[in-house]
Amino acid sequence: MGALVTTEDQLKERIKELTCLYNVSSYIANCNLYDLEPTFKAIAASLKAAILYTEEAFVEMKLGNELVHAGQRLQDQVFILSAIKVFNLPYGSIKIGYPKSKFNENVFLEEEKQLLKTLASEIGNLIERKQIIDKEELTKRQMARSDRLAILGEITAGIAHELNTPLANILGFSELLKERFAKDKDALQDLDKIMNSAIFSREVVKKLMFFSCEMPHHMELVNINPIITEAINLLKPNFSKKSIECHLQFSEEDITLRVDAIQLTQVVFNLVINAIYFSPKNGHIIVDVSNQPKELVLNISDEGKGIPREISEFIFNPFYTTKPVGEGSGLGLSVVHGIMKSHRGTIKHSFNKPKGALFTLTFPKI
Template sequence: MIHTLGVGDHEAQAHPVMSTISRKLFFLTASLQVLVLAITLGLLERSQARQWEEHLHTQAQAFARLATPELLRFFRGTFPPSQQPPPGELRELLAFNQDLVQFSLHAPSGRLLYASPLLWEQAAFVVDDLLAVDPGVRLQQPRVSVKPLELADGERFVDLIHPAFGPTGEHVLSVRYLISYAGTRSLQAATRADYLRIALIAVLTSLVLAALMARWVSRPVRQLTAGARALARGESPQRLQLRGRDEIGALARAFNDMATSLADKHRELVEKNAALAAANQDLRQMQDSLVRAEKLAAIGQLAAGVSHEIDNPVGIILGYAELLREEFPAGDPRREDVEVIIRECQRCRRITGGLLGFARSQPSRLERLDLNGLAAETQGSLSVQKLFREIAWTTCLAPEPLLVAGDADKLKQVLINLLLNAAQALGGQGEIRLELRRAGDYAEILVGDNGPGIAPADLERVFEPFYSTKERGQGTGLGLAVCRKLVEEHGGQVSTSGAADGGALFRVLLPLAGEEKYFDIGDDNSIA
């Protein structure tokens, strides 16, 4: 069931600790605002300081234009000794510029004519230090010259030289004014204090605005976080009451749509889970039936495997026993014993001859072997048996060795089963063709006969377990199934088709062995 998650619920869930995004947003916004304010006020303060200095220079030049003619009027051709105070009226004139520290009169050649004492009693410096600063060629220039000076103790002054001209326009002398930056520094300090007060107020205001903005942004984010965590805990989907038209409002609407969709999906999953539970119960019942059937099949396969392992040596014993019987004449008591052996072997073969180890899962011992030699050996062991005495063999081995990686016993079993199947189809009389050749990357074994052949409908079924085209009692239908299983274990395939002369033709393909190293072969190609 979908219910509404109000602001108070979200606040209760997210209130103990301020969200990380809120802190980040607050510090980022506040830091950015403080940085912008600091840069702005710093630039304003520097600009204001330059304006005060320019104002000082302009004021100094205006004062020099006003005071220079008056100085010439008081010093008409006579110059009192240096450090002698100027007349009272002159001092009143000079008092208009409270930053004036000293003035001096110089000839155009640079010779000092008069130097006043300190006019600013609060100055903590020596007049000789200022007079020691050589104005150089500036005294000889017929124009106003302004140059800032800075003493070793950090005091700054304006060194202003104003030329004075006679009635005929000649350059008669130059007046040097030394004006202190003290007044300007006071104004700059006052301006800086005002800027600091403004900066403090602006920073406090910025922090408050940053906190409000962080809260305004983080509050809906906390609601979204609480809703997402509720979904993660598996609780019922929760709807958010965020009515904004911005990106957060769009995100809230998307979240509500997701919650609704999850509720629908949850109901569908509950219904499907119930259906799956019922299907699982049916599968369990089927599994129990399959397990029981598999157990029965395993028992049957075990019996077939044991029967197959017994069948081959019994057949060989039977063959040699038949040969031995031919050596004893009738009436010889030993012949009767051999016939007993033959009868018992025949009875054993009737019991076990058709049962093969279809489900045997013994591990294969891979080794490099030549199929030509294996086929020749198998043919030699079978040709002496009674079933093969009247069989005409046509054998065509490959001109080069056909090396495969396989288990000799299992591959020999495949050949024996195919050849026995052909001999039984011929009824002991006919022709069997055994051909081995190379087919690309595979070794090809062909076993054919000129017997009655296999019906087209039975070409695929002959490899099914317990399916046999032989008469009742002559086989169990496992021989060809075992052949397919063993061939596929070696990475090959087996198939059957009709022969050109009307019989059956079985084709076996086995992958040729490359230069791989094997653990269980000879020392010349082993990694052991």
Template sequence: MNKKYWLVIIVVLILTITYFHYHTPTSIWQFHLILMQLYFIPILLAAFQFGIKGGVISALAITVFYLPHVFLQWGGLVETNLLRFLQVLLFNVIGYLTGLKAEGERKETEKYRKLAEKLKELNEQQKQQSELLLEMERKLRMADRLAIIGELTASLAHEVRNPLASIRGSIQILKEQAPENLKASEFFTILEHETQRINTVVDNYLNFARRPAQSKSTINLYEVLDILIKMIESKARKQNVSIQTAFEENLPLFDSDPNALKQVLMNLLLNGLQAMPEGGRLIVQARQDNGQLIISIIDRGKGMTEEQLEKIFQPFYTTKKEGTGLGLSIVKRIADENNWQIKAESKLNEGSRFDLIIPLPSA
């Protein structure tokens, strides 16, 4: 109950008891004894609600109201009114002691409340530290696994480099021997370009232990997306997946690592195809917004739960039976190295959306 209500109740009780004192004949002394004892009720209430001040002030107020009644209606003689004077003294003593006790209990209660809050805070901190330790332990285990996979990848990269060099050489020979109209075909350009990109990726794996130096050049996003979409069109047709594009006009050129961009986008495109093994629609969008290029890859596959969505960028986590769990983790690592952002949204049985956000330099 609000303190103001308690104050009103206490005042009303004091005034009511005092009223009956003054309007009850002194001949009915038994009622006056009862009324005197009733004064303890507002004193105790004031002491419990307002502490020492409440108890003492209410007792003094009763003293001020009651003493005129003693002098005017009972004669004021000490011999005949000793009990009443002692009662007035008792009012003040009880008011003070009860208020003191109430304040002590209130302080003790507040002390235990603060202690409980402190314990709760410490418990929360301990919980956070436990979660942090578990996360650090998980990362250490993951680091061990990454170290092993790094060694295996380095060995594999060494083995891939030789046949890759043979493939590149064969492409050059075929191009030299091909008719002039076939030499101009964009497919030779794509083959040369992509084998070079694979070679660069192999080099990056061999230098996995250190962050590779980035090779930046001016990128035309339309050309990059056009090449990548052509590369997956055959696979998309086999899966009965239609590819739809929606590119905003006049997207600006920007400087970045073209191999990193292609690797990220190719992984996202293949991820979209893999999400629709029974066919569907793959949507590729590109737009500019608030000084950023936003490239969106949207599939109409099975989608993911919120729990799955939280883990998709973790190494070795996969929702596919034949997946390695490295594709999206590599995407996230490359994006972080280039100060890009990757955002993912997904709804179960509706599909997924991945946004690659590339900040543009301010003019």
């Protein structure tokens, strides 16, 4: 099978192939880059229609982890295949075939083999275009987020400076009033409430200053292992309440790094307290410290619900929280972000397979 007897038969096949190329070019030109599945299905169907024995043929496109079919795929088959490459790297393949019980390897026309190669190249170019656009959009979002955080940092720094003086005045005058009303218990209780509220507000201001990188820090070369261990030990009661196991692992017994020890404690404390909050009972939290030649990498993972994609770009913003009212100020992660920035480090988050969240912190060795 496979020979074209007449010139008319040959002409019909050329028309089918040219129609396929035209249709595919049209599909690609008008495709939705955010949903390519309909385009790939249309390409597969168009290719099937262009093959000599259309009714018997099947088409299979392997695109990364996805498969697209046209026609009935059988176990025993004869087929030809062309690789799909994206930026000169293997990405998938496109295959056309027939049932082995009716056809042999000689059934395929040279023109069909060339058509297959052409379509593989066109599909590769389409995927390249999508990946370029995806990367451009990701870069734009990251730049826009950095700009927003920079502006937010300037605003919060200004707010923090403006609030420091009146808060200091509230605390100072409250102390004077306590001396004046030393014998009035009700007045003293009210003054204690005022002072406690002012102290709480001052702590919020400190966190705002951490986010905006306005807090002074004392950098020194220290062994960070006991600092991280102590920060986690402070949370033992929290682990016990939910029967959570925390696995702390260091790549070396002594790891030295130039950091502000207090701020490093805050980073670990804030991230682990969040991990505890979102972890299920009897869950596991892993704190992994890896000393590498040019940087130190700190990974903190939990087994909670993870961070939904739609809110992932907001979690480092001040006052943004997914916790119920009264259970979180929304400043923990923004403080961590500010401290990492002041240490010229980075913080990223991802899904912790199979479930949960993973925060990766990188401290450069400076």
